Amino acid sequence: MxxxxxxxxxxxxxxxxxxxxxxxxxxxxxxxxxxxxxxxxxxxLPLPRIPVSGQLRLLPLVKLVGVSIYYALESSLQVAWFALRPGPPPVSGVLRVRFAFRSDLVLVLCTNLLNLIPGTMVLEIDRQQCVVYVHVIDISSEKAVAKFYKTIRVVEGLLIATFERRATPLPPSPGQEVSQ
The missing domain is CATH 1.10.286 (GTP Cyclohydrolase I; Chain A, domain 1)
Structure with a gap:
């Protein structure tokens, strides 16, 4: 078979x-x-064929699951804090993220992981340039934006290590824009 x-x-x-x-x-x-x-x-209703290359690596997969659960819990607490704390709501906006994925399947897995994290939502995917636009609930400071990009790079690196042949991601692109 x-x-x-x-x-x-x-x-x-x-x-x-x-x-x-x-x-x-x-x-x-x-x-x-x-x-x-x-x-x-x-x-x-047949599904389209998605080319799958590479191999599944179990240790990075376990790390990916653990990191995803951690980020989901952390951001859930952050969203709960924003809802309960006195004061104005946080400044939210759309951030542009360029990924180093070669596979459409890995890009879809990454966008689904991002959508599962409370406080983030993928709004648009540009497959040709491997860019996604993500709405983020808190971009009120440089520290918050840097933390978001650090989270993205950790998830990206684990997805590449888990599913793709290339072991390290490409460096992030310089023009990461913020719109409010």
Whole structure:
């Protein structure tokens, strides 16, 4: 069995698991219906092929998961503090970030990670230049902006180390703009 077929079987199983979870009861009928619905979805709504190169490295993956959880918790506390503290809301804005990814899949994973962190939201992706525009809740000081870019570079480095052949990211581009 080649890699594509293994992937298709995995997606089919995942769709069946989701179907059974939605029904809330495990039974032979639900599992068979889930497989049938999953197969119908895969035939009528095929996903585009995404070229995948490189290999999965487990140690950087574990670090990536840990760092992502840490950043999500830290920013959740920051957003909660902004909501509860007296005074005006923080200055928010859109920051431009250039990435060194070669893979569309890694770029998508990175944007999804950024969207999971409270206080940030990816607004636009320029795939040709590998640039994303991210709304950030706090850009009130140079220190806050520098911290955001440091977080981005840590996540970028771990994604490259985890999924791509190249072990180190390219240096960040000089023109990182801020708009409010």
């Amino acid at each position: 080649n890699r594509d077929n293994i992937l298709r079987v995995g997606v089919l199983i995942w769709l069946a698991v989701v179907w059974v979870a939605l029904w809330g009861r495990i039974s032979i009928a639900n599992v068979l219906a889930g497989l049938a619905v999953g197969a119908a979805i895969m035939v009528t």
